[in-house]
Amino acid sequence: MPDPIWLLIAEDLQLKIESGELGRDGKPLPTELELQEAYRASRHTVREAIKWLATRGLVYTRSGQGTFVRPRVDPFITRFVPSLESAQAESAAFGVAVRDRSRMPSVSPPRVEVQRAAGRYARELRIADDEAVVSRHQQRLIDDLPYSLQTTFYPMTFVERGAGRLIRAEDIAEGAVSYIEDVMGVKQVGWTDRFAVRLPDANEVAFFSLPDDGHVAVFEITRIGFDESGVPLRVTITTYPTDRNQFVMQFGQVPAD
Amino acid sequence: MPDPIWLLIAEDLQLKIESGELGRDGKPLPTELELQEAYRASRHTVREAIKWLATRGLVYTRSGQGTFVRPRVDPFITRFVPSLESAQAESAAFGVAVRDRSRMPSVSPPRVEVQRAAGRYARELRIADDEAVVSRHQQRLIDDLPYSLQTTFYPMTFVERGAGRLIRAEDIAEGAVSYIEDVMGVKQVGWTDRFAVRLPDANEVAFFSLPDDGHVAVFEITRIGFDESGVPLRVTITTYPTDRNQFVMQFGQVPAD
DNA sequence: GGGTATTTGTCCGTATGTATT
């Protein structure tokens, strides 16, 4: 069984794209009609070839305009530094990760909600299934470009115990973790990070301007912070597009770049 | 502009799949002919709907059999423990991560090659662009199921300096990092891990039995180990399918699960 | 702003090949 025609066309186009013969400098690929004639195939067959390239992220099509080669983005690298000196350092990690590249980080005002803990968050916060939690959702940008979406869940009891700013829709400049330590004396002494990859939801597709064919997934990083007695004090879920983000962690003794 | 018909069909099928109305217990979805009649659409339109579901990983098709709901896999969680006591602990991390779940890890005999360092590895190992490196490639399995593909690059000078087993196509049971320390006195005191996500190559598609529509990406984790003087001594690249793997790291003081 | 040409998107029909049972 030989390869189907659409695959031969797709692989030929891929070669010509990667060699630079096609699609240079944002120039569109040949139109479907031109490809039909060049490969002596039906439009359907040509479109299948293009679709194959598109689901692999090599090209994208714009209705009425043509097919374009997706420019390669150089990844943004986020460093997770295990700076254990203080919880505050971690809180400010967003700024730290960015500032040294002379880029401008910013965050949206948070969207604050109070809700019953769904199964997952109840389990991770180790509270009862119907207990209330505060969620704070923020968009984070770098140079006004979307960078990540972040939602943090706190037990609603924290508000009753004095951390009233958690339910205000205002940014907590010093970091919510520091704030909680200041007003409640509950100190975060460690955390776990869980890395997963999943398809983006509609919100993420819109915020990150992801292609709607679902071929770009997102990192979902779940951070659970613990206090001195090993009780979870917050769950933070942050998502980043996988096509333009990488993460670096270091352990032990590592030269300073 | 209303949604196209194929999208309406796709979303309707998605609902019926998620509610369990379709595809339970490995039962195939209705055939294309049945869907044509049910939605009064052409076969092409029905197939577009199925393709949309397939590129999102919800279903897969088998020629001559039908369309099936992709069963959700519960993710395998790999813990990256910052056990700094010794480099050896890290070397044996594969076994550690797995053993406590009463599963059986195994590794293939390595495929060993000597090659000139390509741009990337030369830069990461901080050696000249045309210097020779040893690469050791292994398949790692858990319960005889594919788990990860791993390639480690060492400077060829290590072999000349006494680490002869690096170019033997045999597993180094105590871990190559320990071996290097034993015979050369070069000790790994730290490392960096870089997490990236990319499309699988043909090797990875075959080894992990990934769908060939490219909708399942792989984690590519690059670990660079450093000795006491901050010189890189190896670069290890490990890939895992993103659809069934998650990674957990912990910092500071965290309760013991 | 409006009209027109270009290009991709959607949708239909049909025929034949290939894989599986």
Added chain:
DNA sequence: AAATACATACGGACAAATACC
């Protein structure tokens, strides 16, 4: 060997988006 179901490929028609004059 036959039946079933998906895969490939051809054809045509009209709609929608975009660019350009």
